[in-house]
Amino acid sequence: MSSTLGKKLDFYVLKVGGIVVVILLLTTGIGLYLFLYPKEVTDVGYAPKQPIAYSHKLHAGDLQISCFYCHGNAEKLAAATIPPTQVCMNCHLVVQRENPEVKKIIDSYTQNKPIEWVRVHKLPDYVHFKHNVHIKAGISCFDCHGKIYEMEVVRQEKPLSMGWCLDCHRKETPLTKSPRVEDFFEKAVQDKHLYEKFKNNMKQYKGIHWVEEHERIGCSLDCSACHY
Numbered sequence: 001m002s003s004t005l006g007k008k009l010d011f012y013v014l015k016v017g018g019i020v021v022v023i024l025l026l027t028t029g030i031g032l033y034l035f036l037y038p039k040e041v042t043d044v045g046y047a048p049k050q051p052i053a054y055s056h057k058l059h060a061g062d063l064q065i066s067c068f069y070c071h072g073n074a075e076k077l078a079a080a081t082i083p084p085t086q087v088c089m090n091c092h093l094v095v096q097r098e099n100p101e102v103k104k105i106i107d108s109y110t111q112n113k114p115i116e117w118v119r120v121h122k123l124p125d126y127v128h129f130k131h132n133v134h135i136k137a138g139i140s141c142f143d144c145h146g147k148i149y150e151m152e153v154v155r156q157e158k159p160l161s162m163g164w165c166l167d168c169h170r171k172e173t174p175l176t177k178s179p180r181v182e183d184f185f186e187k188a189v190q191d192k193h194l195y196e197k198f199k200n201n202m203k204q205y206k207g208i209h210w211v212e213e214h215e216r217i218g219c220s221l222d223c224s225a226c227h228y
């Protein structure tokens with residue numbers, strides 16, 4: 001049935017159609033990349049190799065050392081900060097001295113050279129984030145960092161994008177009383193098995209108010225709260 005003209009037309013339609021499809025794919029591809037990349041995809045899953053094979057799973061999970069033992073500044077300061085070598089030496093002065101990874105800690109200590117940990121979570125300089133505000137409001141580390149106590153190597157779990165900050169700031173969070181350590185774990189540890197372990201070990205912490213009573217200042221949506 002088909003004439004030469006018909007075939008030519010089919011070919012023409014195919015060719016033009018093909019080009020249009022390719023252009024559409026390219027533009028949506030580039031568009032999506034530009035739209036999503038800087039906000040949603042940035043660095044989720046980022047887990048750089050650290051100079052010492054320090055494991056949160058071992059120390060915070062199995063040994064149940066509190067996050068605040070090493071990152072206590074999170075309660076008081078903008079930055080949670082990485083503990084200095086001295087904190088590791090509290091135990092490693094005696095524990096596993098022959099382990100080659102632990103030797104690196106002892107070297108750092110005796111040579112007075114800080115360990116050069118690689119930063120995992122990093123906001124751009126034009127954004128201001130304060131840990132203390134969030135910790136005092138009773139937000140758990142795990143809401144923003146995932147299950148750190150299960151990680152051999154720290155991995156970024158959340159996008160840390162503006163949309164991510166605002167999603168939580170828009171929520172009504174009924175945080176009225178200052179949490180205690182046991183509330184913190186009850187709320188934070190979704191893993192039932194781990195919670196039971198913590199709960200049974202909770203007596204030593206019982207009643208400690210790890211944050212002061214404080215007044216809610218509110219979750220701001222104002223540009224100037226985060227950009228100034």
Ligand code: HEC
Nearest residue numbers: 059060065066067070117118119120121141145148149154
């Ligand atoms: C014995 C000390 C110690 C304890 C306990 C500890 N940490 Fe850490 N933490 C470190 C060290 C050292 C690093 C830097 C090396 C690394 O990233 O693994 C770190 C890194 C981190 C980072 C990544 C920092 C960055 O560069 O962005 C987060 C988040 C973090 N810890 C959260 C926690 C949480 C949550 C807990 C409790 C479940 C916890 N830590 C318990 C020592 C500790």
Ligand code: HEC
Nearest residue numbers: 067071074079080081082121122123129134139140141144
């Ligand atoms: C509301 C979200 C949120 C909560 C809650 C939170 N963090 Fe963070 N954390 C962040 C963000 C965002 C960054 C990156 C900050 C930056 O680059 O200025 C960060 C960075 C860090 C860092 C590396 C930089 C620094 O500040 O020293 C550590 C360590 C850390 N967090 C530990 C913790 C611990 C431990 C807790 C719980 C006690 C916690 N964080 C609770 C969002 C959070």
Ligand code: HEC
Nearest residue numbers: 052053054059065083087088090091095096099101102105
């Ligand atoms: C409260 C005590 C305590 C503190 C503080 C502590 N550790 Fe440990 N760490 C231990 C114990 C206990 C072990 C041994 C666990 C075992 O034998 O199974 C260990 C083991 C290790 C190991 C060897 C792991 C392995 O699989 O061989 C490394 C590396 C290590 N710690 C690094 C660190 C670093 C870095 C710091 C400081 C940021 C630190 N530790 C702080 C108690 C501690």
Ligand code: HEC
Nearest residue numbers: 128129133137143165168173215216217218219220225226
């Ligand atoms: C899981 C929830 C949650 C996330 C995620 C979160 N915030 Fe907040 N933020 C809060 C709450 C709750 C408060 C209010 C604290 C209070 O009322 O005491 C707050 C307060 C603040 C304030 C103080 C408000 C003011 O007016 O001074 C700033 C600034 C802020 N957050 C910045 C950030 C930034 C930047 C991010 C993202 C990197 C972020 N927050 C992510 C829950 C969150």
Ligand code: HEC
Nearest residue numbers: 038039124127160161162165166169220221222223225226
């Ligand atoms: C709760 C904290 C918060 C508030 C409120 C906030 N921002 Fe942001 N903003 C951020 C964070 C975090 C980033 C960094 C995002 C990233 O790294 O991808 C950002 C990035 C940006 C950027 C860089 C472009 C981009 O999307 O990467 C612009 C522009 C910006 N914000 C404008 C605003 C304006 C305008 C307002 C007020 C309507 C505002 N922000 C309110 C947290 C906030």
